Amino acid sequence: MSGSRYGEIAEALRRSILEGEYPVGALLPSESDLAARWGASRGTVRQAVGLLASEGLIGSRQGARRVVLRQERRHSFAQLTSFAQWAQAMGCEVSSRILTRTTRRAGAEEASRLGVARDSEVLYVLRLRRLDGEPVLVERTAYTDWVAPAVRDLPDDCVSIMDSIAENAGIVAHYGEHLIDAVAAGSEDARLLGVRRGSPLLRQRYLTYTAAGRPIEWTDDRYLPGSVAFAVSNSAAASPLERHAGPSVTPHPVRAP
Amino acid sequence: MSGSRYGEIAEALRRSILEGEYPVGALLPSESDLAARWGASRGTVRQAVGLLASEGLIGSRQGARRVVLRQERRHSFAQLTSFAQWAQAMGCEVSSRILTRTTRRAGAEEASRLGVARDSEVLYVLRLRRLDGEPVLVERTAYTDWVAPAVRDLPDDCVSIMDSIAENAGIVAHYGEHLIDAVAAGSEDARLLGVRRGSPLLRQRYLTYTAAGRPIEWTDDRYLPGSVAFAVSNSAAASPLERHAGPSVTPHPVRAP
DNA sequence: AAGTGGTCTAGACCACTAG
DNA sequence: TAGTGGTCTAGACCACTTC
Numbered sequence: 001m002s003g004s005r006y007g008e009i010a011e012a013l014r015r016s017i018l019e020g021e022y023p024v025g026a027l028l029p030s031e032s033d034l035a036a037r038w039g040a041s042r043g044t045v046r047q048a049v050g051l052l053a054s055e056g057l058i059g060s061r062q063g064a065r066r067v068v069l070r071q072e073r074r075h076s077f078a079q080l081t082s083f084a085q086w087a088q089a090m091g092c093e094v095s096s097r098i099l100t101r102t103t104r105r106a107g108a109e110e111a112s113r114l115g116v117a118r119d120s121e122v123l124y125v126l127r128l129r130r131l132d133g134e135p136v137l138v139e140r141t142a143y144t145d146w147v148a149p150a151v152r153d154l155p156d157d158c159v160s161i162m163d164s165i166a167e168n169a170g171i172v173a174h175y176g177e178h179l180i181d182a183v184a185a186g187s188e189d190a191r192l193l194g195v196r197r198g199s200p201l202l203r204q205r206y207l208t209y210t211a212a213g214r215p216i217e218w219t220d221d222r223y224l225p226g227s228v229a230f231a232v233s234n235s236a237a238a239s240p241l242e243r244h245a246g247p248s249v250t251p252h253p254v255r256a257p
Numbered sequence: 258m259s260g261s262r263y264g265e266i267a268e269a270l271r272r273s274i275l276e277g278e279y280p281v282g283a284l285l286p287s288e289s290d291l292a293a294r295w296g297a298s299r300g301t302v303r304q305a306v307g308l309l310a311s312e313g314l315i316g317s318r319q320g321a322r323r324v325v326l327r328q329e330r331r332h333s334f335a336q337l338t339s340f341a342q343w344a345q346a347m348g349c350e351v352s353s354r355i356l357t358r359t360t361r362r363a364g365a366e367e368a369s370r371l372g373v374a375r376d377s378e379v380l381y382v383l384r385l386r387r388l389d390g391e392p393v394l395v396e397r398t399a400y401t402d403w404v405a406p407a408v409r410d411l412p413d414d415c416v417s418i419m420d421s422i423a424e425n426a427g428i429v430a431h432y433g434e435h436l437i438d439a440v441a442a443g444s445e446d447a448r449l450l451g452v453r454r455g456s457p458l459l460r461q462r463y464l465t466y467t468a469a470g471r472p473i474e475w476t477d478d479r480y481l482p483g484s485v486a487f488a489v490s491n492s493a494a495a496s497p498l499e500r501h502a503g504p505s506v507t508p509h510p511v512r513a514p
Numbered sequence: 515a516a517g518t519g520g521t522c523t524a525g526a527c528c529a530c531t532a533g
Numbered sequence: 534t535a536g537t538g539g540t541c542t543a544g545a546c547c548a549c550t551t552c
Contacts, residue, residue, distance in 0.1 A: 004521065025470055030537060041523045043300075046538090059432055061468050062538050063530030069432060069470065174492065175316055175326060181486035182439035182459040200457030202439040211318050213282055213326070229438035230487075235431065261540065287518060298542045303519090319519050320549030 006047035009038055013048065017057055017068055027065035028058060056233025070233070083129060083137065083221075084160035092131045098156040099192075100126040103148065110142040113207050113218040123148035125161075128192050136227035138192050141219040147171055162208075173208035173216055180204050180230060183222065193224050200225055263304035266295055270305065274314055274325055284322040285315060313490025327490070340386060340394065340478075341417035349388045355413040356449075357383045360405065367399040370464050370475040380405035382418075385449050393484035395449050398476040404428055419465075430465035430473055437461050437487060440479065450481050457482055 013034075016022055029037070034045045049066060052058045060066045087094035106114065106122040116122070122142045129137040141161075143151050150169035151161060158164055165171045183203045190197040202223040209215045270291075273279055286294070291302045306323060309315045317323045344351035363371065363379040371379070379399045386394040398418075400408050407426035408418060415421055422428045440460045447454040459480040466472045 006521080032537085041525095043524090044522060047521080056434075059468070059470075060538065061431070061531080063536085064468075064532080065537070067470060070434075174318070176489075176491045177313075177327075178489040178491070179486045180437060180459075180489065182457040182480075182482045184457045198457075199455065200439040200441045202437075211316070211321075213316075213324060223439075225439045229436045232433075232435040232437065234433045234435070263540080289518085298544095300543090301541060304540080317519065318550080320517085321551080322518070 005038075005040055006044050006051065009034070009040065009045060009048035010051040013052060014055075014057065017052075017071060020071065022068045024068050024071050026068045028068065030065060053235065056235070059235050069235075082160055082162045083139075084163065087131060093133070094129065094131060094159060095133070096127055096129045096157065096159055098125055098127050098154075098158070100124070101152070106142070110218055114142065114144050114215045116144055116215075121145055121148070123151055125151065131227060134227070135193050136224045138189050138222045139219060140221075141217050143217050144215055146214075147216050171216060172210065174211035175213075176206055176208045178204055178206040185222070189222055193222075195224065202228070204230075262295075262297055263301050263308065266291070266297065266302060266305035267308040270309060271312075271314065274309075274328060277328065279325045281325050281328050283325045285325065287322060310492065313492070316492050326492075339417055339419045340396075341420065344388060350390070351386065351388060351416060352390070353384055353386045353414065353416055355382055355384050355411075355415070357381070358409070363399070367475055371399065371401050371472045373401055373472075378402055378405070380408055382408065388484060391484070392450050393481045395446050395479045396476060397478075398474050400474050401472055403471075404473050428473060429467065431468035432470075433463055433465045435461060435463040442479070446479055450479075452481065459485070459487075461487075 013028070022028060028034075028049070031042050031045050031049070034040075034048075035042045038045065049058065049060070053060060053066075057068065057070055057072075058066050059069050084094050084096070102124050103121050104124060105119050106116055108118065110116075110122055111118045111120070114122070122144065125139075125141045125143065127139040127141070128135055129139060131137075147165065147169075150165040150171060154161060154164055162173060166173075181203050183201055184198045185193065185195055185201050187197050189195075189201060190199070193201075195201075202225055204221045204223070205219065206221075207215060207218050270285070279285060285291075285306070288299050288302050288306070291297075291305075292299045295302070306315065306317070310317060310323075314325065314327055314329075315323050316326045341351050341353070359381050360378050361381060362376050363373055365375065367373075367379055368375045368377070373379070379401065382396075382398045382400065384396040384398070385392055386396060388394075404422065404426075407422040407428060411418060411421055419430060423430075438460050440458050441455045442450065442452055442458050444454050446452075446458060447456070450458075452458075459482055461478045461480070462476065463478075464472060464475050
């Protein structure tokens with residue numbers, strides 16, 4: 001994408017917006033203006049502005065110039081699958097520690113999510129993750145049998161398991177399916193995060209799988225509220241009854257009170 | 258969109274997927290196949306499959322056929338701004354009751370979010386909303402002064418305020434900005450939802466604004482966990498380091514335990 | 515080597531917004 | 534009425550997957 005013409009145009013526009021050349025509410029140049037200015041076709045320009053729209057930076061309506069909605073960097077939601085990548089991009093110091101690593105037969109939930117047999121062996125990993133030294137996340141992951149060997153030998157303080165198995169074993173998550181809700185802290189959660197049992201946690205469960213559709217892991221992440229929230233932008237088509245524009249989602253840092 | 262060629266093609270493909278003609282893991286016809294079959298250009302076909310990709314139904318990689326990822330209806334995240342629309346689409350019976358309606362000077366939070374002066378008058382509405390008769394959501398909304406008159410005279414059991422003010426006053430939400438996290442139930446929340454004080458709630462705060470960028474409302478929604486979750490699909494580009502594909506987000510019903 | 519999706523071009527017409 | 538974005542076409546070349 002960064003090697004593409006439209007990615008280049010998008011990046012330039014993005015920088016202009018973030019630097020304030022086009023403040024919130026300002027109108028972007030027209031498509032034909034941009035096309036002429038960049039020596040590109042209108043289609044290529046539309047790919048570029050479509051990218052920014054999907055990030056929630058700009059909005060559009062037929063007949064009117066595009067408008068700047070936000071002056072704020074947004075990291076791709078794809079990084080949601082990598083806490084480490086996200087945290088580093090946000091400028092936070094992230095550290096992790098694997099507390100337990102056990103191989104057991106898959107439970108009903110994991111077997112169903114991972115699409116493996118009930119009696120197949122699965123690697124369970126419990127991790128505590130910190131942001132700027134503060135514990136904020138308890139992570140419980142089940143890795144399918146074919147991924148387990150790549151995870152088994154990683155050091156306990158491995159910052160990003162996803163990055164490591166991508167590099168070492170060529171296992172790359174291409175798709176993800178996430179479920180976000182709230183749960184009460186269990187006793188283990190409470191002890192690790194330093195809160196009372198029953199206190200609210202933001203839960204993000206997700207399944208990742210390869211480009212070929214093979215499940216990699218099923219994870220249950222529990223965040224201390226106030227440390228992160230999920231931010232979502234959406235934009236409707238002009239007609240109130242026919243909405244379809246793609247939203248943009250990112251984990252969002254919460255400033256301490 | 259439904260009046261467009263690509264919307265038509267997308268809808269047909271969507272139906273085929275949901276009806277199982279292309280089960281999960283199946284390969285879609287190639288772009289040129291589809292173009293020939295529909296008598297459309299390749300560009301139009303790409304718009305159609307792009308729509309399905311943004312809904313998380315299909316995935317793609319350069320060089321390989323598109324693959325079906327999910328066989329499951331997904332409603333547009335745009336409906337996240339309308340609880341009523343979403344619930345009805347899910348086949349749930351939804352009812353709402355406005356408990357209080359007060360006009361006060363804006364607090365610091367609301368003034369900042371709505372972009373109005375600290376001393377401007379804002380309409381605060383407290384609503385309890387039910388799904389199939391069960392209370393699941395406490396909603397606290399602040400409407401800007403210019404929207405307030407359209408809301409003031411709505412009946413207490415109005416099912417969808419958004420739909421009503423769109424119809425009556427032509428006020429349509431075009432953009433939305435959402436923040437999702439978890440909070441402990443306050444005493445009012447606890448009383449209304451029938452849970453203990455301090456128990457976990459899923460919170461969704463959002464600002465909606467018009468096509469012209471004028472803020473309409475700032476809302477704090479608190480869901481009973483187990484009633485809804487947010488579902489997110491994401492898809493990465495082929496390169497693990499250059500991800501940009503748009504995610505698809507929807508509220509997601511949770512079946513009772 | 516053949517097939518496929520990703521990118522790009524240079525046109526065209528229409529629906530909508532704004533002055 | 535002029536300008537703008539939304540849609541559509543018919544080509545082209547390249548990178549990648551698959552066999």
